Amino acid sequence: MKWWTGEYYDNGRKKFESQGGFLDEDVAFNHGMEQLAEIRHGTHVSNRDGSMLMTDWVDTWAGSIDHAHLTERGYKSVIKNHIKPYFKRKTVGEIDVIAYRAFKKHVNGKLAPGSAGNVMMVLGMILDDAVPRLIKASPVERTRRRGRFVKKPKERKKDMAPAAVERLALNAEIFFGYPGYVFIWTMAMTGMRPAELFGLTREYCYPNWPASDPRPDPEEAERYEEDMERYGKGGDLMPAIRVERQVQYEEHELRFFTAKYGSVRTLVVPVFLAEMLEKLLASHNSEWVFPAIQGGCLGAVNFDYKYWRPIADGAEKREGPRVRKPRAEIPAVPAFKGKRLYLIRHGHKAWLDEDGHSKFAVESRMGHEVPGVEGTYSSVTVPMERAIMRSLQARWETLQESLKRSKS
Template sequence: MPHIEWRGGTCRVKWWSGEYLPNGRKRYESKGGFLDEESALAYGQDQLYEIRHGTHVSNRDGATLMTDWLDDWLAAMDHAPTTERGYRSAIENHIRPYFERTTLAEIDVIAYRAFKKHVNGRVAASTAKNVMMVLGMVLDDAVPRLIKLSPVERTRRRGKFVKRKKERKRDMSALAVEQLARNAEAVFGRAGYAFVWTMAMTGMRPAELYGLTREYCYPNWPASDPRPDEEDEERYSEDMERYGKGVDLMPAIRVERQVQHHDGALRFFPPKYGSYRTLVIPPFLATMLEELLASHDRPWVFPAIGGTSLGSVNFDYWYWRQIADGRPEREGRKPRRAMPAVPPYEGRRLYLLRHGHKAWLDEDGHSKVAAEGRMGHEVPGVEGVYSSVTVPMERAVMKMLEARWLALREQLAANPLIISQLFPIKRVSDEETAGQGD
């Protein structure tokens, strides 16, 4: 039972918190300022009720500083490096400085709204949205030990439905991919040409392409597979019977990892969402990759200027923007030729090549399990449990992708005007490429 005691003109209620002090004695909590014993007793009984049902927040826990809780929350994170880096950035640049001297108990709905207004007035809308998402997770995880309820205001759908705006996409044509590939070759050599066509024909994520090394690429894989997991030996034996260089085998790339910056260095990590997968490739791309690997001795399939991984440079700024947006001619000590823009991708992001690959799979009528598996997605429900990608499915994908390439070559051969409009391919040495990429 709560204990009531009078002090001056008000009374105070004490109750056992359910915890013990280091010396073994019970730890009590109290609250004063009541004008009558009935109100004080009712308050104490409410605290005991919450303690019994595990919803009580002690005075000590409620007084935890937000900055201390942020330290605990960050230490308990277990995310991919890119995700963790984004969360830490939001906390260290926005959340921690604002709530530096604030306790968790003081962050109510009004304080939450004030911070939201503060962030929206200082950063772009997309950044503010990410910061508020991180703050929401931080406060939600503080319930019920440090705060009873989260002050985060959830968006509720009320009234008229407003459709969310989606990014407008243009159909990915093989001709546009060819133009991008020729531009890429002018920027960083033969690897650039093969890089663009590999992304368009496999739908691999950029970080997966940046981290693709010789042992996981045709014609080396699967014979060169390091086989790190002996328990998966069955998968390796099946790969040897299904993929590789041979009459009855299918050329393929193994997506086994990606590269990300972590602790100041470029490191290998599992592919996003653990989407390990094997991607069959059409014969033309198999030949292109084999010739590319024979042309250099770097470990990376698509080396950057200077031979490092594309993941070690700002690819979007130094490479992709030139490839998609074009560039003017430059004279002087480091001359370079003018390069035309590719309208469907001008000002747009590299990731649209991955989206375009999915659209090609859908246009060609491939099964959902084959298309989604190729993109590294899990097919939900019963369909994902019972179905699997078969050899005929993979051969159909190879055939249709090869048909797109052959149709493009026929189009270019039959229409000289299109050829004259495209940026001409010119094989360049590493020294010439380095000069053009500056």
């Protein structure tokens, strides 16, 4: 049986497909009519497309996606390490429900549940996008909940006490100097993401910003002028940090990317932190507000392992003739021992919630989109920002009073 695919070669000749092996003329004719019906309805999969290797389709798919840098890097890592090695001899047409289940079993046997779920999510997108060009229907099995609801486990967190943050800051100062002390308090008082802090440079930090803003976007001219009237040093201006970018690795090179989810924003800071930032920038000549021990960018080091773990979990004293850089003992901080650095960001939001600030102002400060009518009609006003500054300053002053009483 032979039928026209509805396509033409470059020379104008029609493209035909065929299939043999029929023992009955009526069966063959009906098969051909089914192919023509599928072609008319756009659901036909040609022999050529159906025989495309899975590895070739995965490369085509990966080249077509357009996501944020970290998301795209994660997808390509899953493809390289799990999907391509497993399906390297399979065609797309051979990936049926049975093959899908076998891969799922394989992945679940090798990876933690969260990582396995991420791999299956990527494979699901790859197979879904193969419909209807390469396969007629996706073999991906969608999870449907049956039976009793089981709540997902949630990370256990403790209230973030200012005294615990101070201990972290002192530990960070022992580990990498005054930049470490200010780094911890900046994260606690702004809720900035780690990569945003790593990539913070002088021109976007108080007291330089907004006068030092590079102003790269002509369409933002009105916002630039408003920033000059609202933020800065002296008078009624509010001290602030501008979050425009983060640092991440791409092709083995540390590069700037826009803030996560495009969450560029301005963060007012309390008076005590403004004074710390001004003192910090005056103490060094690095372009980075928080330089690493060797003077480079913190994004270039394995911060979680090399810096954060000793700061949170504690470390022994370093001394003696063979020690290149002596260091005092770093005491553990129980509230953060074994925990993630990111929890300081979570703690900042909890502080703002405790102080009763506007939901829109809080979510905007965290770099989150507020959905619905509230997100459309609300805006962060000067009184909202001043209220945030006052409440954060009050936490610092209460801590200082407490420390004085404990010493007396």
